[in-house]
Each structure stands twice: as C-alpha cells, then as structure tokens.
Amino acid sequence: MGGLVRRKRLQDGTFGDFEKVFDGESSEEMVERLENESILLMEANLELYMENLAIRSEDLTNKEAILELYMMIGGM
Template sequence: MQFRPRLPDGSLGPFEKVFKGETPEEKIERLEEENANLVFANIEKDIRFAEIEEQQAGLLFELINKGVL
C-alpha cells in the first residue's frame, strides 16, 4: 500500500510505502533474482570441476607415459 503525503505548499508529494515489508511482487522478483544467481554459481562450479578433471586426466596421462604408473 502506498500513499502520497501533503507537502508544505499543499501539493501531493511522491508515493511512499505505508508498510516496510515486501509485497508479493517484490518477493517474487527478489527470489527470481536469487534463483538466477544460484543457477549461475552452480554453472560456474560445474565448469571449474570440469577444468580440474581435465587437469587430472592430463597429469595421469603424463605419469603413465613416463612409466611412473
């Protein structure tokens, strides 16, 4: 809920929120943004794991070629 307070000159000021809590629309927007950030972080994590697995495979290949394993 919003209201427009009266200014000293008698005109109406800008809209102000009556309650300080989130509206359902604001909560949905915040949660969608948070979800997008979590999905992005998960994708970044998967990419890092893939890079580490690739490095490990390369090191294992070198050890096998040198006869260590």
C-alpha cells in the same frame, strides 16, 4: 497484493493508488527478488561445475603423463 497496504483518500473523496503502510515487500517484489536470487544461484552453480570440469581434465592429463613416463622407463 501481499503485505499491508492501503489506499489513501484523495481530496475529492476518491481513493488513490495502493501504498505500503509498513516496510516490507509485496508478493510481486518477493517473487522478483526470489527469481533474481535463483538466477544468481544457477550462474554460481554453473561456474563451479565448469571449474570442476577443468580440474578433472587437468587431473586426467596429469595421469596420462605419469602413465607415459612409467611406460618410458619400462614399467609395463
């Protein structure tokens, strides 16, 4: 268990559950947060990759159209 935690003494003299003493995140919370951030970054990366593929495909289509026009006017 990471961070600063304590176990509060109960009325019967036993100790209760762990509780945070100061604001901050425990190791478990940090791992969960970082895993969520990692997933968000992977999704963003995939989205950018897909946009890049679409742009490349459009560029290739444009180049093919220009080549066809060039050939139609007797350029080759």
